Amino acid sequence: MTNIGLYFSIGIIVIGLLAILRYSLKGKDIDRRIIFLFMFITVASSLLFKMEFPEKPTLIVKKVFNKIENLPEGSRILISFDFDPAMKPEVMPMANAFVRHCMVKKHKLYIMTLWATGQALMLESIEEVLKPEFPDAVYGEDYTSLGFKAGGVGVLNVIITDFRKMYATDEHGTPLDEIPLFAEVTSAKDMDLILPIGGGAPGPKEWILFVGDPGKVPIAPGLAAVVAPLIYPYYPKQAIGLLGGVKGAAEYESELLRNYDQFKDMDTPALSMMGPQTMAHIVIIAFIIIGNITYFRKRRMNDNA
Amino acid sequence: MKREIPLLIVFVAGCFMAIQFFVPHASSEYVYEFVMDWTIIIGVFAMALGIWSFVKVSLNKINRRQENWQYSIVAMAGLFGMIVFGSSIMKLFGATQVGLESYMFKHFFDYVIIPLHATTFSLLAFYIASAAFRAFKAHSLMATVLLVSALIIMLRFNPFLGPVGEYVGDGAAWILNYPNMAAKRAIGIGIGLGMVATALKVILGIERGYMGSD
Numbered sequence: 250m251t252n253i254g255l256y257f258s259i260g261i262i263v264i265g266l267l268a269i270l271r272y273s274l275k276g277k278d279i280d281r282r283i284i285f286l287f288m289f290i291t292v293a294s295s296l297l298f299k300m301e302f303p304e305k306p307t308l309i310v311k312k313v314f315n316k317i318e319n320l321p322e323g324s325r326i327l328i329s330f331d332f333d334p335a336m337k338p339e340v341m342p343m344a345n346a347f348v349r350h351c352m353v354k355k356h357k358l359y360i361m362t363l364w365a366t367g368q369a370l371m372l373e374s375i376e377e378v379l380k381p382e383f384p385d386a387v388y389g390e391d392y393t394s395l396g397f398k399a400g401g402v403g404v405l406n407v408i409i410t411d412f413r414k415m416y417a418t419d420e421h422g423t424p425l426d427e428i429p430l431f432a433e434v435t436s437a438k439d440m441d442l443i444l445p446i447g448g449g450a451p452g453p454k455e456w457i458l459f460v461g462d463p464g465k466v467p468i469a470p471g472l473a474a475v476v477a478p479l480i481y482p483y484y485p486k487q488a489i490g491l492l493g494g495v496k497g498a499a500e501y502e503s504e505l506l507r508n509y510d511q512f513k514d515m516d517t518p519a520l521s522m523m524g525p526q527t528m529a530h531i532v533i534i535a536f537i538i539i540g541n542i543t544y545f546r547k548r549r550m551n552d553n554a
Numbered sequence: 555m556k557r558e559i560p561l562l563i564v565f566v567a568g569c570f571m572a573i574q575f576f577v578p579h580a581s582s583e584y585v586y587e588f589v590m591d592w593t594i595i596i597g598v599f600a601m602a603l604g605i606w607s608f609v610k611v612s613l614n615k616i617n618r619r620q621e622n623w624q625y626s627i628v629a630m631a632g633l634f635g636m637i638v639f640g641s642s643i644m645k646l647f648g649a650t651q652v653g654l655e656s657y658m659f660k661h662f663f664d665y666v667i668i669p670l671h672a673t674t675f676s677l678l679a680f681y682i683a684s685a686a687f688r689a690f691k692a693h694s695l696m697a698t699v700l701l702v703s704a705l706i707i708m709l710r711f712n713p714f715l716g717p718v719g720e721y722v723g724d725g726a727a728w729i730l731n732y733p734n735m736a737a738k739r740a741i742g743i744g745i746g747l748g749m750v751a752t753a754l755k756v757i758l759g760i761e762r763g764y765m766g767s768d
Contacts, residue, residue: 281684288683302713307727334663335671369654369663399601400594407590410583481730482739496711523711529679530708536687537705544691 258294262287262528266535273543276550284536291532292525300524304503312490313469314504316442317350324441325434326351327359329456330374331447333366336473341370342498342519343471344446345378346505352383353509357430358392359440363404363451368397382515389423393430396420401451405459408437438464448473453480457487471497499523561759568757608633636662703729 265287269279306314317326328347332340351358358379362371375394379386386392395416398404407415412434418424425431437443437460445456445468453470457480461468467489472480474494484491492501498519505512571589574582612626638644639658649656692698710726712719755761 279687281687284684284687285680288680292679307723333671334668335675337668338672338675366667369660372654399598400590401597403590403593403597407587410587414587478730478734479738481735482742484735527711527713529683530711531714533683533686534705534708536683537690537701540687540690541692541701544693 255294255298255300258290258298262291262294262532265290266532266539270539270542273539274546276543276546278543279539287532287536288529291528295525295528296521299521300528301520302523302527304499304520304523306500306504309484309490310492310497310500311504312485313492314350314501316467316469316489317347317354317356318508320354320356320441322355324356325359325430325439326356327361327437327440327443329443329445329447330360330362330367330371331364331445331452331456332370332449332473333364334370336448337370338518338522339473339495340446340448340471340498341374342495342517342522343492343501344370344374345516346498346501346519347444347446347471348374348378349382349512349515350501350505352379352386352391353511355391356441359395359430359434360392361395362397363401363455364447364449365397365399367447371396389428389430391430393428394420402455402459405437405451405455409460409464411436436464438466440466442466443468444471446471448476452476453488453491454483457483462487495519495522495526557765560765561762564764565757565759568753572757605633703733 269283273279320326328344328351330344348358360371360375362368371394375392379392383391388394395412396419398415400407400415404415412431413425416425419428433439443456443461443466445453447453447470453468453472453476456470457468460466468487469490469492470480470488471492472494474496477491477493477497480488480491492498499517499522502515502517502519505515506517571586574586609630612630614620615623615626636659639656639662640653642652644652644656644658649658651657654660686704690697690701690704692701706722706725706729709715710719710723712722715722752761756764
């Protein structure tokens with residue numbers, strides 16, 4: 250039944266695109282509303298009929314996965330939720346996948362955010378992924394949350410030398426000295442890996458510039474797709490790998506599914522989003538080709554006139 | 555003196571911060587952290603200033619019934635509503651939890667702010683499709699290179715390509731790792747040199763824009 254709906258939708262899109270192609274061969278322009286309508290049908294039908302494709306991790310994602318996988322049990326990993334609700338659909342799947350992977354490997358998790366809007370999203374990950382899926386994890390011993398701190402880059406410049414100078418307490422008001430996870434932690438330099446997730450400023454780039462590089466701490470950022478190309482120059486030295494957009498998150502989710510049976514029933518939003526994204530790309534490519542046909546057709550008609 | 559004293563402060567502070575970076579001593583780090591604390595304090599005051607400015611602009615707009623003044627009411631209601639929902643005042647109305655755990659705060663965040671942000675961001679898909687159709691034309695050699703690169707990058711996600719997909723993936727990785735990386739590094743180095751030049755101009759008092767009209 251699902252496939253019938255999907256094939257029907259694809260059929261409508263293909264027939265529609267062919268009709269537009271025929272129209273544009275006459276050298277006529279296409280109304281932008283038609284483009285919007287096609288995008289809507291493409292994304293909606295892919296979502297409605299749950300179109301999913303198998304994912305194969307690229308080297309740049311595999312390096313992040315392998316780093317977390319190969320760190321010895323009990324390694325200290327810091328995750329920073331530096332994003333807002335606009336970026337949530339794209340980068341939240343990465344955050345949840347990182348949390349799952351770190352917890353299943355029994356690493357010690359330090360969670361924080363440099364964005365005021367990241368606080369609620371950070372809590373969502375703790376409440377909806379960490380606590381229900383890892384009920385044995387003890388706060389303060391297996392994971393801890395520092396919450397939001399205003400100051401942006403200023404915060405990073407201080408925690409690179411001393412956490413306690415910036416965070417007197419954790420998110421719940423407990424002094425850091427009373428939290429077992431901070432017993433042997435002075436600064437961000439004591440982390441074995443930092444996973445900043447976001448796409449704005451302060452974000453992964455600032456983590457690399459002000460913490461990772463000067464502190465010699467490995468960094469593996471999770472990024473919104475629009476900023477991923479900006480972070481590529483830091484790979485592979487300052488960033489050991491990176492997850493770019495929904496595609497990166499989907500590849501990471503597929504690696505978790507491939508390596509851990511216990512995650513076979515987990516929610517995989519990034520894998521689900523790859524279907525609509527792929528179909529939308531195909532439609533955009535089709536429109537680019539049609540746009541160029543129209544352009545050359547018009548040019549020839551003008552030359553002949 | 556009104557001009558000389560700020561210039562002197564900027565010169566001394568700028569030189570100190572530049573030298574401090576190369577002095578790995580505890581006292582040097584202490585001063586650096588002290589200065590960073592001040593940066594954060596100034597940032598917090600800037601936030602207060604921003605709220606005051608927003609309220610002033612919105613009230614003016616409402617009082618003068620300027621175009622779309624109704625939106626200012628919604629914006630003000632959103633700002634003060636979230637402050638109230640997140641504060642302890644809600645306990646007076648029977649709320650058991652405050653702050654981020656507050657029922658109203660949480661629900662407004664989850665069911666208003668998140669969908670609004672996500673919807674606005676999602677509209678990009680429509681505009682990108684329309685812009686790609688109109689602007690991505692092979693009207694010159696450079697435009698064709700850009701067009702082909704964009705197509706390869708988009709096609710790397712495509713599972714329908716079968717065995718060709720691997721070559722497209724390799725091509726996309728090459729584009730990202732070499733031309734993209736080289737260009738971004740060049741831009742990054744250029745920005746860095748530009749920042750150093752601007753900082754020097756500020757420290758030496760050549761650039762005085764921060765002092766207002768001069």
